[in-house]
Amino acid sequence: MPVPSYIVSCTKNLLIAQDIYEFRFAKPKECNFKTGQFVLFDVPLVENSADIQTRALSIASTPSEDELIFVAKMKEGGRASRWIMELLKVESTVRMQGPFGNFTLDEKTPKDYLFIATSTGVAPFRSQIIDALKRGDRRRMDLVYGVRSQEDLFWDQELIALTQTYDNFFLHLALSNPTNDWKGHRGRVQTLMPQIIHDFSRKSVYVCGSPEMTKELKQLCLEQWTITKTDLHVEGYI
Numbered sequence: 681m682p683v684p685s686y687i688v689s690c691t692k693n694l695l696i697a698q699d700i701y702e703f704r705f706a707k708p709k710e711c712n713f714k715t716g717q718f719v720l721f722d723v724p725l726v727e728n729s730a731d732i733q734t735r736a737l738s739i740a741s742t743p744s745e746d747e748l749i750f751v752a753k754m755k756e757g758g759r760a761s762r763w764i765m766e767l768l769k770v771e772s773t774v775r776m777q778g779p780f781g782n783f784t785l786d787e788k789t790p791k792d793y794l795f796i797a798t799s800t801g802v803a804p805f806r807s808q809i810i811d812a813l814k815r816g817d818r819r820r821m822d823l824v825y826g827v828r829s830q831e832d833l834f835w836d837q838e839l840i841a842l843t844q845t846y847d848n849f850f851l852h853l854a855l856s857n858p859t860n861d862w863k864g865h866r867g868r869v870q871t872l873m874p875q876i877i878h879d880f881s882r883k884s885v886y887v888c889g890s891p892e893m894t895k896e897l898k899q900l901c902l903e904q905w906t907i908t909k910t911d912l913h914v915e916g917y918i
């Protein structure tokens with residue numbers, strides 16, 4: 681089957697935290713995806729619009745939202761980063777292919793969900809958590825979400841609001857370099873996990889973020905917390 685391809689039109693592009701942009705596109709009617717999947721955008725060079733390469737971005741919206749929501753961390757001189765900062769405006773159009781990927785929720789598992797993200801690794805989890813909660817999934821869901829400092833946090837208010845609406849959703853915010861007034865967890869998520877989660881045997885685990893973070897957590901999950909491969913799902917933002 682050919683991969684679906686769409687021309688999508690931008691509805692929003694905003695700096696929402698330090699080096700973090702959230703951008704949205706109107707969702708084409710025929711566009712279907714599973715929560716946790718990603719798409720590929722045709723990203724032009726700022727200096728030459730005919731020079732195109734694709735970049736992967738996780739879909740952060742749920743299938744029932746009218747917009748496709750994305751969040752990206754800016755890399756100095758990066759192709760997608762420059763496209764987002766310099767070219768992508770409301771009503772800009774771009775070709776998008778997908779959806780792709782198997783980083784989808786195991787809905788049949790009897791276990792609880794444990795989501796672990798750093799920075800924009802939270803994107804697929806926004807989609808998965810909101811969708812599962814709205815579908816009425818009653819299992820316990822924990823999201824451990826780490827960034828460096830307060831300026832790097834985004835979507836925390838929306839996630840906190842979800843904890844107030846759904847008593848089976850628990851948010852654990854962690855800063856590795858907080859100021860004195862920070863009341864949440866302090867440290868890297870890799871180090872903090874055993875303080876936050878006491879019984880890993882009941883968890884179906886999802887990890888998303890930089891390749892360094894996902895590699896380290898994968899090893900800890902399999903070797904120290906004895907999570908089986910069936911219960912471990914990893915997406916590294918290579």
Ligand SMILES: Cc1cc2nc3c(=O)[nH]c(=O)nc-3n(C[C@H](O)[C@H](O)[C@H](O)COP(=O)(O)OP(=O)(O)OC[C@H]3O[C@@H](n4cnc5c(N)ncnc54)[C@H](O)[C@@H]3O)c2cc1C
Pocket residue numbers: 718735736737738739751752753754755756757758759760761762781800801803915916917918
């Ligand atoms: C499945 C998947 C999903 C993803 N989802 C997301 C997401 O939701 N959000 C997100 O932020 N990221 C996500 N990523 C990562 C994303 O695809 C990009 O890799 C990332 O945003 C960097 O893109 P870029 O084009 O800005 O940088 P790139 O152009 O890829 O460059 C990366 C870095 O390398 C440097 N560089 C590039 N070329 C050279 C060169 N010739 N010499 C020296 N240095 C160079 C750049 O300056 C930059 O710092 C995902 C990745 C995967 C695989």
